[in-house]
Amino acid sequence: MNENREFYNFNEIEKKWQNYWETNKTFAAKDSDKSRPKYYVLDMFPYPSAQGLHVGHPEGYTASDIVARYKRMKGFNVLHPIGWDAFGLPAEQYAVQTGTHPAITTQQNIENMRRQIKSLGFSYDWDRQVDTTDPKYYKWTQWIFLKLFNSYYDDTEQKAKPIAELVKNLQADKYHIGLDNEIVYVAPAHVVTGEPVGARKWFELSKQEQDEFINQHRLAYEDEVAVNWCPELGTVLANEEVIGGVSERGGFAVIRKPMRQWMLRITKYADRLQYDLQFVDWPESIKKLQTDWIGKSIGAEVNFKVDGFDEIITVFTTRPDTLFGATYMVLAPEHPLVDEITTGGQKQAVEDYKKTAQSKSDLDRTDLAKEKTGVFTGAYAINPVNEQKIPIWISDYVLISYGTGAIMSVPAHDDRDFEFAKKFNLPIIPVVEPEDKALAQKVEKGEYCFIGDGIAINSGEFNGLSTAKFKEKITNWLDDNDLGKKAVNYKLRDWLFSRQRYWGEPFPLLHCEDGSIIALDEKDLPLVLPQVESFKPTSNGQPPLAKAENWLNVTLPDGRKAKRETNTMPQWAGSCWYYLRYLDAMNDKAGWSHEKEKYWLPVDLYIGGAEHAVLHLLYSRFWHKLLYDLGYVSTPEPFKKLINQGMILGEDNQKMSKSRGNVVNPDKVITDYGADSMRLYEMFMGPLEATKPWNTNGVEGVHRFLNKLWRAVIDESGSIKDIDADEETQRLLHQTIKKVTGDIENFRFNTAISQMMIFVNHLGKLETKPKKVIEKFLLVLAPFSPHIAEELWARSGNKNTLAYEKWPTYDENLAKEKEIELAVQVLGKIKDKIVVSTDADDEEIKQKALACEKVASAIAGKEIKKIIVIKSRLVNIVTG
């Protein structure tokens, strides 16, 4: 062999092609190119951390890059962008410690990470980079916030509309204002139902009442709410960011604390967010996670009179059919009626209980709440179905934030109520009889809590009804008697949207001295973050922005004084819409142009980690739907297909972490083995979605494969000739094209690589190697390991990049084997093997199988019942 042949210098080759792609803008996407179909491949953009990339990032990025490169060769106009989700706590915490402005740290980190990402040779259109901390970017984040602030949700049409329209309709008397400040859509004269008693007209309200009404209908609103306060992080967290009572980031304790906060009315979209999931091609598990998070449940609201008071307590239940079994009622400790109805003797006990409940953190409420606690208020409610007096208790197992903050307790048919009733000796009345007789007896005696469906008992005129029928009847009955109505509830809560931080988007809002809130005009955006001396909160606990006095205090054109909002937006804000900015990253007139949005959306493929299943993916769907309602985007959903890449564990099978010392540094892998090997290994490890451990020896394995390819092609001894391939080589090539094509389409990159390995193993054994076959193979390899493919392609005499070469096609006939080996079984046990031609018929195969010596001895003396021939697989002889 030739000892002087050039070795596979991956470092040099990779740098060369990365420069080539960059200077030639090889991967620039053409906007609105009607001559080709479009394909938008999106990666979840990274947070530019000081640690830089870890090996988990390139996994998803390689997968999407393979698809992007493949689609280009398939003739698609591919948009494949990347950017930086750059607001966030770490840079700010570093700023608090060192005084370095987070913008500086952020830029350094971006630069490092960009270098790392570029060193992997991904085919991004770098001219579309976005950086969420760039005022040119967050100008539009603020712009979207203004859209939320200046919109309301029209319940009749189920869509968001500008507040201005609401005001117009109110002024025109088309809408009135209900008792609970709800919008009353005035019915045309011929509709008999009429409007609720007590509805007021717009002009009957004072200016202040009008403002208040409007504010209550904005999709972004201010509210005093009990929030998840994390003292350690010095900020509030959204429910989604609190896991098991501690912060998702850092794992710090979280306590409940009432605070003034900005909220987004995502709950208005709950139904659509759930319903539209059926139209996206996402993993079922993710859809389920979102469905559960939204938590829609259908039931009834039932009104209970409070004995001796004028008050009514409304409860929500999914089991109105168990009303006759309601033996007591429980209010959340925070329920507004608690103080009013509590009797003298119980005052102290109730007060004490409320105090302890309030001071409990979420952690205490979940982990330590093994035993039910509660206090009797001394008051009684009247069960509307049978006029029974039932005691009213308070307990923290009832949440103020769900339903009405009050429940009717049916201990015979609800686990929690059962537990509570047992502990406090409250009566248990069975009202649903299970089908199982033994079970029914236990339920009868109050020994067993049955939560399933069955037949109604102890329920007066409703006895004998099935659960489903009963629900329907009683709901109608309640409605007819004005005692309740059908109701739908969601677990989903409004999105807590403000953070007490510096490093986030400022809210484009002003608080006037009279308490009114003014939104900035769109033309005054962006509202840029001010310089501050220190990034710590103020001594009295105000956010850092409160210290920027020049920025904070504003005099309005009319001379009034106002202060800016000092909270900032959460990190999710910027990531909610970045996929839109990529379409038109340089546009300074709009966040994106309508034309580009219509061309590129929706995102065809979105790859990222499953940790964003509810947070990011729910929030961005919400924003997208708002923009859809207002006419800024033309698809109801942003992401058509979603794939989650799995986690990569350390070599010790543990989660990679600094403290375990098992973190793999991608830079080192690239230096040692090259980006092509790195990419190939990440894909070869196993299925994309699976969690799998890193193994450096495995990197060596794929590196060997590339080396083998290199040696097969770079061969000065002249073994490569422009000749026709022999039959076997031809067949293997076509099999490889077929397998790789199918595997890319189905995101099975690991098996595609196996097939390419088989091909190269064969190639290495050939004395003379046909040039055309090698070239076709290089095209197939290119999406996986683009640098070596480009280099060998060029050395083969091609002038242009292979990035836009036509993807090779395969010929089914050429891919087919001529002869195949079939297993011959007797009663399912393999006895022998036969070789037949691919187009042999069943009869021929049967004869050949029966002719086997081993078969003959196995079936000797037995009757053959039937012979099963599975073409290209096996023959099974069934004997009697």
Next chain:
RNA sequence: GCCGAAGUGGCGGAACUGGCAGACGCGCAGGAUUCAAAAUCCUGUCCUCGCAAGAGGGUGUGGGUUCAAUUCCCACCUUCGGCACCA
């Protein structure tokens, strides 16, 4: 506790719609090449018995359906991920 995903050689994994379990890679063993090593190439490598030919067992466990089960059904065990009293 509830929901979801998954359990296959020493390891990562493969097996299309029920059709030869272990492709491909790692590791390991032996050999070739070499002064030697690295690199490379060849051979072997699920387990048990056997010198061998061969025989038997085998996809978390137990059962079932089928000519045939990693694949379908029932029960259970384990691991990982998510949720946390949502009435």
